[in-house]
Each structure stands twice: as C-alpha cells, then as structure tokens.
Amino acid sequence: MNRNIEVLSDKPALIERSREIILARLHQAIESRGKFTIALSGGSTPKPLYEALGKESLPWSKVHIFWGDERYVPASDRDSNQLMARQAWLDRIEIPAANIHPMSTNAENPLQDAQQQEQELHSFFQTQPGEFPAFDLILLGMGDDGHTASLFPHTEALTVCDRLITVGNKDGQPRITFTVPLINQARCVLFVVAGANKRPALKEVFAPEADEMNYPSRLIQPQGELLWLLDRSAAAELSLDRQ
Numbered sequence: 537m538n539r540n541i542e543v544l545s546d547k548p549a550l551i552e553r554s555r556e557i558i559l560a561r562l563h564q565a566i567e568s569r570g571k572f573t574i575a576l577s578g579g580s581t582p583k584p585l586y587e588a589l590g591k592e593s594l595p596w597s598k599v600h601i602f603w604g605d606e607r608y609v610p611a612s613d614r615d616s617n618q619l620m621a622r623q624a625w626l627d628r629i630e631i632p633a634a635n636i637h638p639m640s641t642n643a644e645n646p647l648q649d650a651q652q653q654e655q656e657l658h659s660f661f662q663t664q665p666g667e668f669p670a671f672d673l674i675l676l677g678m679g680d681d682g683h684t685a686s687l688f689p690h691t692e693a694l695t696v697c698d699r700l701i702t703v704g705n706k707d708g709q710p711r712i713t714f715t716v717p718l719i720n721q722a723r724c725v726l727f728v729v730a731g732a733n734k735r736p737a738l739k740e741v742f743a744p745e746a747d748e749m750n751y752p753s754r755l756i757q758p759q760g761e762l763l764w765l766l767d768r769s770a771a772a773e774l775s776l777d778r779q
C-alpha cells in the first residue's frame with residue numbers, strides 16, 4: 537500500500553484537487569484498459585465535486601459509475617446517495633444509462649439487495665464468488681465517528697471478509713455497503729475529508745495504534761494507492777511529517 541496525504545487550504549481547493557485526481561485516473565484507466573470504474577461516496581462533502589464533474593466533457597461512454605454504499609431508502613428519497621449524484625452530476629452529462637450501476641434498495645430485504653448487488657458486480661467484472669474485483673477508483677468520505685462507506689464502528693459489517701457487499705447498520709438502520717476486502721482491492725482509494733468536526737476521528741485513524749473496530753477507516757489499506765485529501769480545518773490537529 538502506498539499512502540499519501542495532501543492538505544489543501546480550504547474546501548474549494550480540496551474539491552478541485554479531488555477532481556484533478558479523478559480525471560487523471562479516468563484518462564489513465566481508459567487508455568490502459570478501455571474503461572474507468574469508479575465507486576462514489578455519499579454524504580455532503582462530495583456534492584460540489586459531483587457538480588464540477590457534471591460540467592466536464594469526457595468520454596462518458598467508457599465510464600462506469602457505482603456506489604460504495606447506499607442508504608436503505610427508495611432511489612427517489614432525499615437521503616439516497618444515488619439521487620444526490622444523479623441530480624448533481626449524472627443527469628447533466630451524456631452517459632449511457634447502462635453505465636450507471638446503482639445499489640438496489642427495493643426488495644424490502646437488505647440482505648437480498650446486497651446479494652443482488654454482489655451478483656451484478658461479479659457479472660460486470662466477470663469474477664467468481666470468492667474473487668474481489670479491482671475498481672479503478674473508490675471515492676470515500678469519513679464520518680465524525682471514523683466510519684467510511686457504511687462500515688460503522690463495532691458493527692458486524694466490519695468483519696465480513698468473504699463477500700463483496702454486505703448489510704451495514706447505522707443506529708439500527710440498514711445500509712448496503714462495500715466490504716473492507718472489496719474496498720482494499722481497489723487500484724486507488726481516495727478519501728476526501730473536510731471540516732473541524734473530523735479532527736478527533738482523523739487523529740485516531742492516523743495514530744500509530746488505535747482500535748480499528750472503533751475507527752473503521754483504519755481498516756482501509758488498499759493494495760493500490762491510498763490518497764487522503766484533507767482540508768486544513770480537518771487536518772489542524774494532525775502532526776503530519778512531510779508526505
């Protein structure tokens with residue numbers, strides 16, 4: 537694993553840098569493998585990034601959009617990660633509908649939807665059960681509690697190591713989420729974290745020792761690149777030697 541941490545002056549600079557990184561890996565993946573596979577994060581931080589990507593003119597027919605996690609709500613629900621990305625970005629570009637691979641949340645049975653999403657990933661990546669496909673880029677946020685995707689502290693989802701997709705649990709509410717081993721198979725994992733409210737968790741995530749069950753973002757140690765983009769406010773209490 538190759539970890540790199542960049543601290544940007546403010547959130548607009550953070551968003552611009554994440555856009556640069558995504559575009560660089562998009563062109564690199566299309567050039568070397570003919571397509572770019574990206575899994576999006578939810579939450580509020582990435583919305584301006586998605587709005588910026590919605591203004592780009594790119595070979596979208598070669599880009600495949602997935603989500604690293606999804607709230608267990610209808611796609612029309614205001615809390616849906618899919619809805620946020622569609623309104624901010626995907627509805628504004630010419631991308632084939634078949635290139636957008638949302639997590640289904642309509643079986644009224646989260647486990648069934650998780651299994652459905654797993655089968656769709658195996659079919660898209662032509663992998664077999666037990667194999668973990670490598671996304672070109674997985675975009676992640678980090679919660680104030682150190683969670684990422686829908687891998688929340690002290691939940692069963694953190695220990696699932698034989699599936700691609702599992703059911704997360706936020707305060708008793710189900711989520712559909714990538715598992716740790718699927719995220720760690722990525723060629724590049726990009727964390728984008730902003731705001732003073734993230735300081736306590738970031739200190740624990742970057743500490744030499746801490747409980748990974750308490751700070752699940754520590755579990756993200758991809759075989760490829762691990763890039764942390766922080767704004768100065770989030771990074772204020774970190775003692776980062778030159779990266």
Ligand SMILES: O=C(O)[C@H](O)[C@@H](O)[C@H](O)[C@H](O)COP(=O)(O)O
Pocket residue numbers: 577578579580581582605606607617676677678679680683684685686
């Ligand atoms: O579904 C979600 O909410 C996200 O995938 C989640 O992991 C998010 O990235 C973090 O909670 C940070 O959220 P903010 O960007 O809103 O701080």
